[in-house]
Amino acid sequence: MVRYLIGSKPGGGYDRYGRLVAKHLERELEGSRFIPENRGSANGILALREVHDAALDQDILLIFNTGLLLSELGGQDGMDMSLADFNWIGKASSEPRILLVRKGTGISSFEELRQRGEGLIFVTSGFGGASNVQTTMINTTFGLGLKVVPGFGGNEAEAALLKDEVDGLLMSESNVPQLLEADAAVPLLAFGRSELPGLQDLPQGADVAQTEDERLTAQLITAMTTLGRITVAPPQMDPARVDVFRDAYARALASPELRAEAAELGLPLDVLPGDETQEIARNVLSGNPRMRDLVTAVFEN
Amino acid sequence: MSAGLTTLLSSPDALLLMLLAIPIGMVFGAIPGLGGKIALISVMPFLTGMDPLAGCVFLISLHAVVHTGAAAPTILLGIPGTGPSTAVVLDGHAMTKRGEGTRAIAAAAFASGVGGVVGMIALALIVPFALTLMTHISYPEIFVLTLFGLGFAAVLSGRYLVKGLIVTSLGLLISFVGTEPTYGVQRLTFGSLFLIEGVDLITAVLAMFAVPEMLTAKRGQQRKMRVLENDTSFMTSGVLSGLRDIVRHRWLTLRSSVLGVIVGIIPGLGGDVAAWLCYGHAAQTSRTPEKFGKGAVEGVIGPEAANNSKEGGALVPTLFLGIPGSSGMAIFLVALVPLGIAPGISFAERHSDLVWAMVWALAVSNVIAALVLILLARGLQRLAQVPPHILTPFVYLLALASIYITTQEWRFFLVLGAFSVVGYLFLRLDWPRAPFVIGLILGPETEEALVKSLSLWGTDFLLRPVAFGLVVVLLVSIHSLPRRLSRRAAQTQEAMQHAD
Amino acid sequence: MRIERAVLVALALVFALCLAVASTYRWQVALGPALASGIGLTLCILQLALTLRATEGRSIPPLFDYAHRTQFLWLGCAVGAVTLLGFGIGGSIYVFCHIYFETPKRRLVTAGLSAAATIFVVYGVFETLLQTRLFAGLLLT
Numbered sequence: 051m052v053r054y055l056i057g058s059k060p061g062g063g064y065d066r067y068g069r070l071v072a073k074h075l076e077r078e079l080e081g082s083r084f085i086p087e088n089r090g091s092a093n094g095i096l097a098l099r100e101v102h103d104a105a106l107d108q109d110i111l112l113i114f115n116t117g118l119l120l121s122e123l124g125g126q127d128g129m130d131m132s133l134a135d136f137n138w139i140g141k142a143s144s145e146p147r148i149l150l151v152r153k154g155t156g157i158s159s160f161e162e163l164r165q166r167g168e169g170l171i172f173v174t175s176g177f178g179g180a181s182n183v184q185t186t187m188i189n190t191t192f193g194l195g196l197k198v199v200p201g202f203g204g205n206e207a208e209a210a211l212l213k214d215e216v217d218g219l220l221m222s223e224s225n226v227p228q229l230l231e232a233d234a235a236v237p238l239l240a241f242g243r244s245e246l247p248g249l250q251d252l253p254q255g256a257d258v259a260q261t262e263d264e265r266l267t268a269q270l271i272t273a274m275t276t277l278g279r280i281t282v283a284p285p286q287m288d289p290a291r292v293d294v295f296r297d298a299y300a301r302a303l304a305s306p307e308l309r310a311e312a313a314e315l316g317l318p319l320d321v322l323p324g325d326e327t328q329e330i331a332r333n334v335l336s337g338n339p340r341m342r343d344l345v346t347a348v349f350e351n
Numbered sequence: 352m353s354a355g356l357t358t359l360l361s362s363p364d365a366l367l368l369m370l371l372a373i374p375i376g377m378v379f380g381a382i383p384g385l386g387g388k389i390a391l392i393s394v395m396p397f398l399t400g401m402d403p404l405a406g407c408v409f410l411i412s413l414h415a416v417v418h419t420g421a422a423a424p425t426i427l428l429g430i431p432g433t434g435p436s437t438a439v440v441l442d443g444h445a446m447t448k449r450g451e452g453t454r455a456i457a458a459a460a461f462a463s464g465v466g467g468v469v470g471m472i473a474l475a476l477i478v479p480f481a482l483t484l485m486t487h488i489s490y491p492e493i494f495v496l497t498l499f500g501l502g503f504a505a506v507l508s509g510r511y512l513v514k515g516l517i518v519t520s521l522g523l524l525i526s527f528v529g530t531e532p533t534y535g536v537q538r539l540t541f542g543s544l545f546l547i548e549g550v551d552l553i554t555a556v557l558a559m560f561a562v563p564e565m566l567t568a569k570r571g572q573q574r575k576m577r578v579l580e581n582d583t584s585f586m587t588s589g590v591l592s593g594l595r596d597i598v599r600h601r602w603l604t605l606r607s608s609v610l611g612v613i614v615g616i617i618p619g620l621g622g623d624v625a626a627w628l629c630y631g632h633a634a635q636t637s638r639t640p641e642k643f644g645k646g647a648v649e650g651v652i653g654p655e656a657a658n659n660s661k662e663g664g665a666l667v668p669t670l671f672l673g674i675p676g677s678s679g680m681a682i683f684l685v686a687l688v689p690l691g692i693a694p695g696i697s698f699a700e701r702h703s704d705l706v707w708a709m710v711w712a713l714a715v716s717n718v719i720a721a722l723v724l725i726l727l728a729r730g731l732q733r734l735a736q737v738p739p740h741i742l743t744p745f746v747y748l749l750a751l752a753s754i755y756i757t758t759q760e761w762r763f764f765l766v767l768g769a770f771s772v773v774g775y776l777f778l779r780l781d782w783p784r785a786p787f788v789i790g791l792i793l794g795p796e797t798e799e800a801l802v803k804s805l806s807l808w809g810t811d812f813l814l815r816p817v818a819f820g821l822v823v824v825l826l827v828s829i830h831s832l833p834r835r836l837s838r839r840a841a842q843t844q845e846a847m848q849h850a851d
Numbered sequence: 852m853r854i855e856r857a858v859l860v861a862l863a864l865v866f867a868l869c870l871a872v873a874s875t876y877r878w879q880v881a882l883g884p885a886l887a888s889g890i891g892l893t894l895c896i897l898q899l900a901l902t903l904r905a906t907e908g909r910s911i912p913p914l915f916d917y918a919h920r921t922q923f924l925w926l927g928c929a930v931g932a933v934t935l936l937g938f939g940i941g942g943s944i945y946v947f948c949h950i951y952f953e954t955p956k957r958r959l960v961t962a963g964l965s966a967a968a969t970i971f972v973v974y975g976v977f978e979t980l981l982q983t984r985l986f987a988g989l990l991l992t
Contacts, residue, residue, distance in 0.1 A: 059681070065685060066685075069685060085392075086392075093535060095535065096530065096547060096548070126535075127535075128535065128537075171807060176532065176533050176534070176535065177533055177534040177535060178534075178535060199803075199806045199807065200533050200534070201532070201533035201799070201802070201803065201806075201879075210489075213485075213486050213489060215489055215807060216807065314691060315693060316693070513894055513897055513898045513901065514898060516890070516894050517859075517862060517891055517894045517895055517898060520866070520887050520888070520890050520891030520894065521862065521865075521866075521891060523883070523886075523887035523891075524865075524866070524869055524884060524887040524888055524891060527883050527884045527887065531876075531880045533879065533880075534877065534879060534880050536876055536877075536880045538873075538876065538880065538884060539869055539872060539873070539884060562926065565922070565926075566919055566922040566923060566926065567919060567922070740949070740950065740953035740954055741950055741954075741961070741965065743922075743925070743949065743953075744925070744929065744945060744946045744949040744950060744965070745946065745965075745969075747925075747926060747929040747945075748929065748933070748938065748942050748945070748946065748969065751929065751930070751933050751938070751942075752938060752977070752985055755938075755985055755986045756985075761933075761934055761986050761989065764930045764933060764934050765930065765934075767930065768926065768927065768930050771926060775919075775923075776854075776858055780854065780855055780858065790887075794883065794887070797883070798882070798883035801882065801883070802879050802882060802883070805882075806879070
């Protein structure tokens with residue numbers, strides 16, 4: 051039996067990817083049984099700790115919120131483990147991030163947001179989660195004057211936007227098309243190249259950055275978009291066992307079955323093996339000290 | 352709507368799976384600690400490749416009948432089978448101790464069945480307006496609704512209003528222990544790691560109700576109970592009186608069912624809330640509110656009807672918007688994935704046959720489950736006739752097992768011990784105990800709604816039209832409450848004097 | 852009466868402590884606990900005042916009389932046995948003892964059968980059938 055923890059609430063993107071990956075890992079590892087469990091509280095730090103402290107012989111994996119990289123970078127309370135120590139099994143996607151506003155605000159470009167954004171309400175996931183840290187960083191470094199309210203997980207943020215209760219979001223690209231279809235939102239800015247219809251020609255964060263801080267923020271958010279939906283194993287797991295999982299992960303993610311199912315569910319894939327993913331993450335974690343300061347400022351907020 | 356029935360009936364696979372789902376769901380409900388969410392998770396591996404209609408019907412029936420099965424341990428042993436059954440423990444188990452277990456189970460079963468059917472009808476009537484309803488109901492309205500729920504705590508306290516409110520505050524405070532969900536702050540845990548997930552509801556309810564009852568169970572009670580049961584030599588008289596209860600309280604059954612649907616529709620208010628709101632509603636509208644907690648059949652009917660009808664309501668946001676109406680529905684949404692179904696904004700329009708077939712399956716499986724429970728009622732009642740000195744150790748073990756299954760943490764055994772002392776003290780001092788659970792259940796919902804309302808609208812949130820209307824209703828009912836309570840107390844006294 | 856006052860004072864202290872702790876959090880985190888403990892504290896003081904003013908005490912049945920103390924002891928045994936030795940072993944030993952010593956005629960067969968049933972349910976029903984592993988005990992893990 052392999053416990054596959056999902057470091058987010060049920061229903062969101064991590065949940066859908068996690069269950070997809072778990073299901074196909076089970077198929078690849080003959081005779082195994084994968085049991086997905088949602089552990090969404092505190093952005094999944096508790097789930098990360100559970101994996102960190104797992105017994106030596108325990109088969110336990112975790113798909114975690116990429117925002118935990120920021121928690122480590124910003125030295126958030128309770129984040130006393132280093133992600134670099136974990137055994138990275140692989141990552142499933144690159145998820146470009148899209149900054150968008152509610153149609154009713156009348157704002158149609160990032161320039162307009164800079165001028166008229168004062169007081170608009172942007173909601174994010176829990177405090178310290180990826181969307182929260184990134185939205186706050188954009189807000190402060192670009193001087194937008196938005197009101198950033200955390201605590202809107204899963205589909206809650208989209209629902210609030212549809213109900214005209216909030217003015218904008220920074221969200222993963224895969225959830226944007228349905229908002230555009232409902233004619234509820236106007237996308238303004240992208241971090242990472244999106245191939246989805248209506249999002250291909252958006253300006254990039256780096257294009258609109260003027261100061262050094264703005265550039266660093268855009269750079270960090272874009273780097274993080276390449277690290278989507280990461281699965282890790284405990285630091286102390288036997289290396290041979292880690293290889294078994296890495297191989298199974300690579301096979302599962304390359305399998306036509308998984309690809310067909312992901313396409314049907316509208317989950318874009320962009321796979322990297324565990325060791326390469328770990329390398330990119332190491333670079334982000336040991337990056338520019340000013341970048342670290344910018345992230346730390348969010349947590350001290 | 353009728354097309355849904357045709358769809359359901361014309362698929363033998365779906366009907367067969369529905370019949371299969373009913374016993375599985377009832378067993379998951381009857382084993383304390385398991386419940387609907389775990390039932391859904393356990394069957395998920397078998398869903399791949401299933402026909403979407405059959406799979407959906409299987410899942411929805413499975414999830415729907417869990418509460419019906421849960422009535423058995425709740426009423427007979429005083430151990431709540433699932434979260435929402437915590438509202439039935441008080442009066443259901445008190446009836447069992449009075450020797451009326453069969454009647455309580457039958458009433459619960461009939462109420463569940465009626466709840467399922469009325470829920471379906473209400474749903475059909477509400478669906479056209481549901482989306483509008485949802486746009487008008489947001490955090491401020493949810494906040495005021497939870498205040499109503501907390502207000503019921505006062506009703507349930509009867510004569511001891513202040514004590515009842517103290518107990519409510521204690522329940523609220525305990526509900527805040529653990530990791531705060533938005534900021535990840537470890538609140539009031541005083542450094543204990545095992546409390547970071549908070550105090551488990553089942554543990555608290557067991558400590559407040561089941562354990563103190565066992566501690567104070569009298570030896571003599573046993574014999575009296577047998578005599579009572581033997582008096583009712585007619586095989587099904589318990590069942591009949593359960594049916595009579597439903598007929599007598601038909602309006603309560605109906606209102607609770609409708610209330611259940613509405614609470615179900617509102618995302619963010621779970622099944623526990625529906626059950627307790629209806630328990631409070633039953634107490635508030637009862638002619639004999641002082642009997643609540645001591646074996647009032649209305650205290651079984653209200654929450655049981657709501658338990659089953661709210662499943663229909665919860666389907667609305669889940670299928671129409673892809674927003675789960677409850678945590679069970681969130682897992683339901685995920686379980687639909689292997690069937691190739693991804694509900695979203697326009698899903699219900701494109702697949703209205705499927706949606707209505709699910710609603711029909713909900714109603715039909717509720718009725719069948721109710722019948723099964725009624726057939727089993729007499730046999731199950733025997734469980735409660737086991738002498739206390741033999742029953743007690745098993746109840747303790749089952750209680751500990753249900754705690755372990757939900758929390759996976761042995762330290763909660765100690766929490767059970769500690770809270771049992773509190774529960775015992777409240778019982779002996781005659782303090783109301785139900786308000787504690789109401790506070791514990793409504794705490795997180797109240798807080799989230801309040802903090803989000805304040806963050807988005809500031810203090811103006813109470814001026815939103817629906818919220819404002821609800822506040823006015825709340826103030827009026829609070830204003831008239833003391834008068835009604837004292838009038839009732841006077842009536843009761845009078846009645847007692849007449850009896851003398 | 853005295854016990855009721857003691858309970859009220861204890862609750863008031865708990866509320867006061869939590870109010871103090873809550874005041875160290877940011878407002879979004881502090882609001883809920885502060886409201887609950889603030890209201891609780893106020894009501895406890897109010898109720899204490901009411902209790903002190905009332906001259907005649909309600910008659911309260913004696914707390915923790917002999918029968919209840921025995922029952923508490925058994926609850927303690929259940930918690931202790933399961934915590935230390937788990938559901939299978941600790942649970943069955945506890946069931947055996949409770950039934951053996953509490954039955955007036957000390958029936959060995961009833962107690963033995965009950966203990967065997969416990970073992971069957973823990974390993975047969977939960978572990979094998981439901982794939983749910985119950986706690987195995989602190990001393991045995």
